[in-house]
Amino acid sequence: MLWPVKKVTWKVILAVSTFSLFNTSSAFAEVAIVVHPSNASSFDQKHIKKIFLGKAKSFSNGRSAILISTSSKDPVTDEFNKKVIGKSSSQVKAYWSKILFTGKGTPPQEMGSASDVIAAVASNPDAIGYVDASAISDTVKVVATF
Numbered sequence: 640m641l642w643p644v645k646k647v648t649w650k651v652i653l654a655v656s657t658f659s660l661f662n663t664s665s666a667f668a669e670v671a672i673v674v675h676p677s678n679a680s681s682f683d684q685k686h687i688k689k690i691f692l693g694k695a696k697s698f699s700n701g702r703s704a705i706l707i708s709t710s711s712k713d714p715v716t717d718e719f720n721k722k723v724i725g726k727s728s729s730q731v732k733a734y735w736s737k738i739l740f741t742g743k744g745t746p747p748q749e750m751g752s753a754s755d756v757i758a759a760v761a762s763n764p765d766a767i768g769y770v771d772a773s774a775i776s777d778t779v780k781v782v783a784t785f
Contacts, residue, residue, distance in 0.1 A: 668714060668715055668771050669771070669773075669785070670715055670718050670719045670769050670770075670771065671770055671771070671772040671775055671781045671783075671784050672687055672723075672768075672782050672785075673756070673757065673760050673767070673768050673770060673781055673782070674698075674766065674767050674768075674780050674782055675760060675766060675779065676761075676778075676779065676780045677764050678700070678702075678767075680702075680782075682782040682783055683783075684723060686699070687723055688723055690704050690706065691719075691747065691767075692734065693706075693735075693745070693746075698765075702764070704765060704766075705765045706745075706746070706766075706768070707747055707759045707760055707766050707767065708747035708748070708750070708768060709753060709756055709768075709770060710749050711728065711732070713753075715769065716728060718785075719769045719785070722785040723769075747768075753770040753771055756769070756770050757774065757775070757776055758778075760779050761776075
């Protein structure tokens with residue numbers, strides 16, 4: 640009589656373990672910060688954070704930065720916000736709502752996919768964006784990974 644209960648318990652444990660494994664795999668995505676290949680500016684996490692929060696409006700070469708991001712629904716956006724900005728996606732959204740309301744800046748332009756981000760950055764020497772590192776192509780330059 641106890642065997643069916645143990646069998647069900649084993650299946651439940653296996654299902655939960657498998658779900659946990661697949662559910663956390665996206666949390667370990669490596670985020671790549673990309674710019675146009677001609678951009679020779681220097682980049683560190685502090686400056687990248689300032690650029691993506693609108694606190695720094697230009698690169699070290701003096702050119703204005705155009706911010707490109709993946710969709711807010713893309714898991715890489717959550718990773719970027721956590722690893723680079725140091726805030727949750729909801730905190731970043733609230734931050735940009737305040738900045739927009741006060742007229743002090745414009746949030747990154749959201750693209751529908753990593754390939755759209757790469758295409759936008761590759762076509763504009765002033766663009767900076769981020770994508771999952773696995774999506775990188777040779778049309779952009781990776782300046783940092785997190």
